[in-house]
Structure formats: structure tokens, C-alpha cells
Amino acid sequence: MAPLYLSPKELHPSTIMRPIGDCHLGTETELKLELSADAADTLLGSGLLGEPVSVEPLTSIYFDTPDHQVWQGGYSLRIRSVGEAHIQTVKATGPNNAIFARSEWEAPVTGNTPVIDYSTPLKAELDIDATAPIPQFSTSVKRHRWNVDQDGSKIEVALDTGLVVAGDRQTQIRELELELKDGKPNALFVLARRIEAIVPIHFGVASKAERGYRLLGEQTTAYKAEAVHLDRELRVSASFQIIAEACLRQFRLNESILLDRANPSALHQARVSLRRLRSAFSLYKAVLVDAESRRLKDELKWLTGVLGTARNIDVLIARAGSSDIRVRLLEARDSAYDDVLNALYSSRAKALMLDVNEWLRCGEYLTLSETTEIRNGPVVDFAIETLDRHRKKLKKRGKSLVEADDEHRHEARKAAKKLRYACEFLSSLFTSKQAERRYAKFIKSMEELQDELGLLNDMATAPTVVHELELDSHPDAEPLVAVGNREKLLNAAQSSLDDLMERKRFWRG
Incomplete structure (x- = not known):
């Protein structure tokens, strides 16, 4: 039976x-x-x-x-x-x-x-x-x-x-x-x-x-992104809903910690969850053509920015050691965390969470005639096209990293982040042993590239953050902006990008 x-x-x-x-x-x-x-x-x-x-x-x-x-x-x-x-x-x-x-x-x-x-x-x-x-x-x-x-x-x-x-x-x-x-x-x-x-x-x-x-079990201090599981029989729109829900869940788990106490790890992961969600909007932009999609993405950018200000100070504090400048940074962080709490408790943020959850399940994007074909299409075909497109974009924007200016390297960093998130969102659709081996190698190369591009970005942005905090002339400011050997990082980033481009694509047989 x-x-x-x-x-x-x-x-x-x-x-x-x-x-x-x-x-x-x-x-x-x-x-x-x-x-x-x-x-x-x-x-x-x-x-x-x-x-x-x-x-x-x-x-x-x-x-x-x-x-x-x-x-x-x-x-x-x-x-x-x-x-x-x-x-x-x-x-x-x-x-x-x-x-x-x-x-x-x-x-x-x-x-x-x-x-x-x-x-x-x-x-x-x-x-x-x-x-x-x-x-x-x-x-x-x-x-x-x-x-x-x-x-x-x-x-x-x-x-x-x-x-x-x-x-x-x-x-x-x-x-x-x-x-x-x-x-x-x-x-x-x-x-x-x-x-x-x-x-x-x-x-x-x-x-x-x-x-x-x-x-x-052990009480956690922050919640990292959980694995996203997509069935190969899903429609494209349903796959987006699952991905977006995973991002919203990670945000809420970390927001709950932040509302209780200042916590750098939870703030970082809350910001990561919003960045992942915004990336999902970009990955599925062919489906999300309604006006509400654009408005919500802008609102998510606002909230991400509020968290980002506090996160930038947390990064500087980690470099400050026990110097006198640390006291000034801690004062600035207290103010930034107050801004975070004010934002999270604001009517704007509460309306955003209601709006994005309602739109996700009942929004106009689910019924627009101009997106019917791609919205109802097979998710595997969509995933392959999306991963190919973002790999190509990273390859283009990552050319000559050593000679490029900070703005172009920042664009390469954003392209790398979007490809990384796309891989994590869509990898469960490719489950053969070969695909899993290729995915592990692909992600390892991506992690190395992102680490190096991240340090280069910190090197470029740290002086601006220090200036905004009016700490330029402080005698202990130098360690905050000297985050590594620039030439060495540039060469390492270029090597990691070249290695990534040579990796076999796990989404291709």
C-alpha cells in the first residue's frame, strides 16, 4: 500500500x-x-x-x-x-x-x-x-x-x-x-x-x-543567511518569492537582536540581508517592472544606508585598538546606533515591512501581461541565463583592475557581489556531483576576490568616513585608513578574478 x-x-x-x-x-x-x-x-x-x-x-x-x-x-x-x-x-x-x-x-x-x-x-x-x-x-x-x-x-x-x-x-x-x-x-x-x-x-x-x-542550544548573537532551496519545477516568480522571503527572514531575526541591544554582528547581518534582497530585485528585474517594485527597492536602499553608516564606524573601531581615538569612535557609534533604532522604530520602516511583504505575495508584478512569459517560465532556464549574464558583467567590469580607478573597481566589486548572491540563491537548482564540485571551487574563488575587493574598497572609503567624523587631524587616525598594501591587494584581486574566470561554470554541464 x-x-x-x-x-x-x-x-x-x-x-x-x-x-x-x-x-x-x-x-x-x-x-x-x-x-x-x-x-x-x-x-x-x-x-x-x-x-x-x-x-x-x-x-x-x-x-x-x-x-x-x-x-x-x-x-x-x-x-x-x-x-x-x-x-x-x-x-x-x-x-x-x-x-x-x-x-x-x-x-x-x-x-x-x-x-x-x-x-x-x-x-x-x-x-x-x-x-x-x-x-x-x-x-x-x-x-x-x-x-x-x-x-x-x-x-x-x-x-x-x-x-x-x-x-x-x-x-x-x-x-x-x-x-x-x-x-x-x-x-x-x-x-x-x-x-x-x-x-x-x-x-x-x-x-x-x-x-x-x-x-x-547556544544563544546566537547574529543570524547569517540560510541556504535557499529551490525546486526545479518552480516558476520564475515563485523562485523570487522564496529568495525574498529568505532575505526578509534573515533581516527580522537580526533586527530583533538590534531592537534589544547594540550588536555589531547583528547589525552587519541585517545589512547583508537587505543587500541580498536588493540584489534579488536586480537579478529578477525582467519580472519586476511595476512601479511598486522600484519604490520598494529605493526604500530598501534607504534602510540599508542607515545601517551602513553604523557599520562603517564598527569597522573603524575594530582597527582602532586601545588608542584614544577609540573613545571618539565609540561616541560616534552610539549616535549612529541611535539613528538605526530610530529608523527601525519609524513609521517609514514599519510601512516598508508591511508593504514589501504584501507586495511579495499580492503585488501587481504577479499579473502583468508583459511579463507573463518570463514570469511563468522554467526557473532553470532563467537561472542559467542570469548566471551567465552576471558572470559576463563581472568579466567586463573587472578588466585591468590594477590600472582602473577606485570608481571602476567599486563597480567591479558590486558586480562580484551580485554574482556571488546569484550563485547562492540559485545553486540548489544544480545538484549533480559535478555541479556541486564546481560550485565549491567557484564560490571559493569568489570569496577570495570579494575579500580583496572589499579591502580595496575600505582603503578608498575609510578616509571619507574619518573625514565625516572630523577625525582627520587626530594623531591616531593613520591606522584607520592604512588597511593594507595597495599594490599587493590590486595584484591579488586581479589574480583572483582571472582564476574565477577560468573556473568551470557549475550551472553548465
């Missing part, structure tokens, strides 16, 4: 919930918002959502094998207790996860003992032994629930306030989930804007399961 299981790649956000045996399989179309404690109280007292249809305590236990095979395999497993009832839920995470829609498998069980069979991917895909999962952590929340009619669409709203507990560690939960039950996805954003008019909100990208696993 064939297993009663469909993999997440066979699903689409428009898939409706349908029964498979006693298990319900489908995708959630939802927005998850994070609130402060004061915001949660204000929302409850506002009357915006009316009277809740229910207020109930929910306790969930999350299970996994001792070596976390479930989580590492891209899923979470929990049993939730509601009164006398027990509901087991398996959710896709990691590469199978999305901000806006997630695959899940749900079924009633008896007590707090997981059922591992072919109705979920835990057996069908991961081959988890039925007796292997054990409790890892738990959540305990009070859930307020409303049914909201927004412009004819039916939305279930749930506010969870409580704790995630793992051993002697715990973290608070204040989550507001808007789940579309029937109607149009853009209704979720209309309701989110109504809520944002009353209380500050931030998009939530970390699930309760993810919070729990963090408590079990």
Missing part, C-alpha cells in the same frame, strides 16, 4: 485543507506578528477585534529524537493539549518553511505519546522510529481567539501570551497570528494595517518550535 503522504514541494499556498485518513494535510496561509507586552495589553483593551470567541490555556510538548532528527530533517513535532483533547501536529520548517504559508499535518492522538506512521513525513521521509521521539521543551500560553470578517474574507485571529520552557531556560511569547480561512490573502494585510494603527507590530519569523530549539 502506498504511503498516505505528499511532500511539501507538491503543495502550494493555495492548497486547501483536505483529509488523508484521520490526518489533515494542507498549508496555512497566515501572518505572524510579534508584539511587546504593552502592545498586547493595548490591543486587548482596544475593542478593535471585538469580543473573543474563546479564551483558553494551551499547553504543547515538542518531541524529537535525542539527536534531533526531526528538526534537522526540516520538521517539528508537537502534541497540544486543549482540555481533554490531544492534537498532534507536524509542521514543515527550514527549507520547507515560508513566512506566508507552511505545510502541516494534524491528527488527534491519545495522551502525550506521538504517533509516527506514514500519514506524516516523519516516517515516510525521515524514517523516524515510532518510539524514538522524546519530550524536548514545552510551551504554555493563554490564547485569545477571534473570527474576523475583513472585506468579505474570513480570518481567524489568535493572540498567544505565555512562555517557552526548556529545562532551566525560558523565553516569553507574545504572538498574534492572522490565519486566512476563506477569501483573499491581501485581506490579511488590510487587517494587519488596522492593528498597526493601534499598536507597534513586527513580522514574526521564528516559530515557537524554533524558539524552543534555541533554548536547547
